[in-house]
Amino acid sequence: GNSVTQMEGPVTLSEEAFLTINCTYTATGYPSLFWYVQYPGEGLQLLLKATKADDKGSNKGFEATYRKETTSFHLEKGSVQVSDSAVYFCALKSGNNRKLIWGLGTSLAVNP
Amino acid sequence: SQTIHQWPATLVQPVGSPLSLECTVEGTSNPNLYWYRQAAGRGLQLLFYSVGIGQISSEVPQNLSASRPQDRQFILSSKKLLLSDSGFYLCAWSRQAEQYFGPGTRLTVT
Numbered sequence: 017g018n019s020v021t022q023m024e025g026p027v028t029l030s031e032e033a034f035l036t037i038n039c040t041y042t043a044t045g046y047p048s049l050f051w052y053v054q055y056p057g058e059g060l061q062l063l064l065k066a067t068k069a070d071d072k073g074s075n076k077g078f079e080a081t082y083r084k085e086t087t088s089f090h091l092e093k094g095s096v097q098v099s100d101s102a103v104y105f106c107a108l109k110s111g112n113n114r115k116l117i118w119g120l121g122t123s124l125a126v127n128p
Numbered sequence: 129s130q131t132i133h134q135w136p137a138t139l140v141q142p143v144g145s146p147l148s149l150e151c152t153v154e155g156t157s158n159p160n161l162y163w164y165r166q167a168a169g170r171g172l173q174l175l176f177y178s179v180g181i182g183q184i185s186s187e188v189p190q191n192l193s194a195s196r197p198q199d200r201q202f203i204l205s206s207k208k209l210l211l212s213d214s215g216f217y218l219c220a221w222s223r224q225a226e227q228y229f230g231p232g233t234r235l236t237v238t
Contacts (some may be wrong), residue, residue: 059229
C-alpha cells in the first residue's frame with residue numbers, strides 16, 4: 017500500500033543554519049506530494065506541493081523536489097529562522113483516492 | 129477566497145458527556161470534508177470523510193460519529209465521551225488534491 021516515511025525528530029538548529037527534512041514514499045503510479053507546516057496550537061497549512069516528477073515546489077524560502085528515481089521529496093531551506101519552529105508533515109495523494117497519506121511529522125526547533 | 133471555521137476553539141468536558149464539534153466552509157461548493165484527530169501534538173489520524181451531503185465514510189471504529197447535514201457543514205459527535213477522546217480535532221476540506229485545514233478544537237476530557 018501507499019506510505020510516507022519522514023525522518024524522526026526533533027530537529028534542533030541554530031538560526032541561519034541549513035535545513036533538510038527527509039521524506040520518502042511508496043506509491044503506485046504518480047502521486048502528488050505535499051509538505052504541510054503546523055505552528056504550535058494551530059491547524060496545518062499547505063507549505064508547498066509538486067504534482068509530477070522533477071517538479072520543484074517552493075514557498076517562504078522552503079523547497080522540495082519530486083524525485084521519482086529515489087521516491088523522495090526532501091524539504092530544504094537555506095537559512096532557517098526562529099519563526100520556522102514548527103512541525104512539518106509530508107503527505108501524498110495517489111490517483112483518485114480522496115484521502116491523503118501522511119508522514120508522522122518532524123518537529124523543528126530553531127534557537128536564536 | 130475559501131475559509132474554513134471550527135468551533136469551539138477549546139472545550140473541557142467530563143467523561144460520559146456528549147460532544148458536538150462543528151466545521152463550516154465558505155467560498156466553495158461540494159467540497160470533500162474530513163475530520164482528523166491529533167494526539168500528543170504529532171501524528172494525524174483520519175476519523176471520517178465525506179464527499180457529499182449525508183455521505184460519511186468512517187476510518188476508525190470508535191464512539192465518535194459524523195454528519196453532513198448541509199453541503200458545507202460537517203459535524204463530529206459523541207453520545208458519551210471517553211478519556212481517550214482527548215486531543216486536537218482538525219477539520220479539512222478539499223476539491224482536488226490538497227487539503228486545507230481549519231484552526232482546530234482542543235478537547236480535554238476530564
